[in-house]
Amino acid sequence: MERCKELKKEKVGGPRNRATRPERVTIIELGDLSCDKSMPVMSASATLLACVPTAVSASTCAASAIWGDWYTASMILLGIVSNGLACLVIGSGTLSVDTFTDQTARRRQGDGILLGDEIVILKGREEAVNAITKGKFVLDMERRGRDERRATQGEDQEKGADEEDKERPEYRKIGCCSLLLTLQLLFQLLLIPQGTLFGQIMFLSSLAVSWAYNSFLASLEKEKIQADILCDVLNRPPMKRYELGTRTMMAVFVVLVLAPSNPSKLLDELLPNDIEVWRIWKGMVLERMQKEDSEKLQFDEAHWPEAAMNLSEGDKELLAALLSDAKAAWVGYASYSPISRSDDEQ
Structure with a gap:
């Protein structure tokens, strides 16, 4: 995670509409391991x-x-x-x-995530992900x-x-x-x-x-x-670092990149809020994730559920801002593509 902080960051989602601390996400595309590779020696x-x-x-x-x-x-x-x-x-x-891997781990997809001051997404087979999350030097x-x-x-x-x-x-x-x-x-x-x-x-x-x-x-x-x-050991995997304007944008971006089987659980992990506005927002975002791409960006009030319409004016403004963040994250994800080694070198 410290190595990821040294990478140059690319802004995602356009200008911020709220004054919050930007969040950074690094995506690592893991390939095959080289555990038998000779270790580097001193110069x-x-x-x-x-x-x-x-x-x-x-x-x-x-x-x-x-x-x-x-x-x-x-x-x-x-x-x-x-x-x-x-x-x-x-x-x-x-x-x-x-x-700590077996033969089947070399074939299973094992995308993972590291949580800390910054977010690190690990994309690859379970064997490679385990090398980071469970491995040890011997x-x-x-x-x-x-x-x-x-x-x-x-x-x-x-x-x-x-x-x-x-x-x-x-x-x-x-x-x-x-x-x-x-x-x-x-x-x-x-x-x-x-x-x-x-x-x-x-x-x-x-x-x-x-x-x-x-x-x-x-x-x-x-x-x-x-x-x-x-x-x-990881064969110098390509890495790319993104900067998103708000934590809400980061959470939506991470869920879209990982595409987990249970996105609701991951959203709760990234945004542990349990107030009515957040519950309505999560429900709307998760519902849009199940729809076609052409319908995902429809967050105007005409598409709001009845529970959102019953909110106070202040909560409606907050909900609109959160939905704007989600839309910006979707726009950023639309331009995302798996990185290659040539992209990483650039």
């Missing part, structure tokens, strides 16, 4: 930046060894090895998106190991391997790295004070540079990275 510049703490640690380790401070040199070297192995093991994990540390074991096993043993994986997940590599990092901390606490002043300065220098690099990693926008990954 080359970020990789080069990672060489800085590595080079500083290696330099301070060499300087301590040349100075003759083997306590400090060995501890810096232990830090290089233990942290390097931990990064290697964690980086070997497989990142994926669990969409970092599997043992998937590659399981794939390698299955490659060496026959079909008869594959089912047994699956049952074993479910019952006894393996995290030996993570456990070894955790143990190594714990030992590194204990050895540094005991041995660094035994080193020389020069060696201790070298150790603190390497520690400061590593801390600065870790601070840089922690400052990265995690939500933005996750949004980029999700967009890749």
Whole structure:
């Protein structure tokens, strides 16, 4: 939803006849998923930046060894090895998106809606919609190991391997790295004070540079990275954002775009009002939705029901304004068409 707020908006329904806060609606046309697609990695510049703490640690380790401070040199070297192995093991994990779908969800239409400060309409199959509404990111540390074991096993043993994986997940590599990092901390606490002043300065220098690099990693926008990954899984779906003058226009526009089986329930969700004017307005709008297109725009008083004619003058003016909003939403919907990737790029 935050990504949708970055899109340019297109005004729908013409000028407003009432001073209200405009409402914005984004429509996303979802296609096929690419859950097996490789996830994006950091840029080359970020990789080069990672060489800085590595080079500083290696330099301070060499300087301590040349100075003759083997306590400090060995501890810096232990830090290089233990942290390097931990990064290697964690980086070997497989990142994926669990969409919680079955085979039938790939064929069923599953249009949905996200409600918040702005409205987001999801149009597509249920599998793609579930990736947004129900999906979650999964970092599997043992998937590659399981794939390698299955490659060496026959079909008869594959089912047994699956049952074993479910019952006894393996995290030996993570456990070894955790143990190594714990030992590194204990050895540094005991041995660094035994080193020389020069060696201790070298150790603190390497520690400061590593801390600065870790601070840089922690400052990265995690939500933005996750949004980029999700967009890749969804194959960069085309998105278009609309601005409507009033909430009434927005509600009618959303109902027309989604065309739900129960439009009354959706209208009640978008406009939770329970006064007589609103009930009459909803009844008139829902009735027009069942008619032919040529009759949908007929909202003049000649077509008002008897209940509307019995309203007070103030309520009649409000009803007329609400019906005008509904008409503007229909005019805007008449110009709406499903967006394509070329439209999205423009």
